[in-house]
Amino acid sequence: MLKDTASFTGVSLCKKSGRIRIFHSTIKELGNPKYIRFLFNPEKKALVVQSCKKKEPECFHVPKYNPENWEFAIHSIPMLRMIWKVCEWEEDKTYRSDGMHYADHELVEFDLKRAEILMNDDIESAELQ
Numbered sequence: 001m002l003k004d005t006a007s008f009t010g011v012s013l014c015k016k017s018g019r020i021r022i023f024h025s026t027i028k029e030l031g032n033p034k035y036i037r038f039l040f041n042p043e044k045k046a047l048v049v050q051s052c053k054k055k056e057p058e059c060f061h062v063p064k065y066n067p068e069n070w071e072f073a074i075h076s077i078p079m080l081r082m083i084w085k086v087c088e089w090e091e092d093k094t095y096r097s098d099g100m101h102y103a104d105h106e107l108v109e110f111d112l113k114r115a116e117i118l119m120n121d122d123i124e125s126a127e128l129q
Contacts, residue, residue: 009101011049011110012118014094015080019073022049026108027062027072029101035059038079039107042086047097050107087112094118 009029012021022036026049030036033051037059040047052059060074089095097115099108 009099009108010096011047011099012094012096013080013083013115015077015084015089016092016094018075018077018080020076020080022072022074024065024070024072026099027065029099029108030106032065033062033106036062038074038076040079040083042082045087045112047083047110047112048107049099049110050105083112087115089115090117 008023009026010023011026012023013019014021020038027033027036030049030051033053035052035055037050037052037056038047039050055061063070063072083089084091094117095112095115096118097110097112099110101108
């Protein structure tokens, strides 16, 4: 399992807490957008984080980066329930997935079929990214 998450273009998902954490490296890969949105493809079991130029109803504001305590977590129980059901994940586990950047489409795609279960020390590390 990847330990150096500072350069890991990723997300972590925790149904128990209802949080999707977007790593700062993912935001940097997208060019530090002001807004992002999620897209989910259940057939591919893929989650996409896409940058947005302006505020739209389905968008989330990206907080300004602060290296001392930057955290970007989205709370969405309905989305996480859908992901867990489609991916058939263990209910009490936290998962992390790395992403592939597609600059032409201003998005990072996460193949959730390849997501890894995080252990306790990895969860703490992921929370700092």
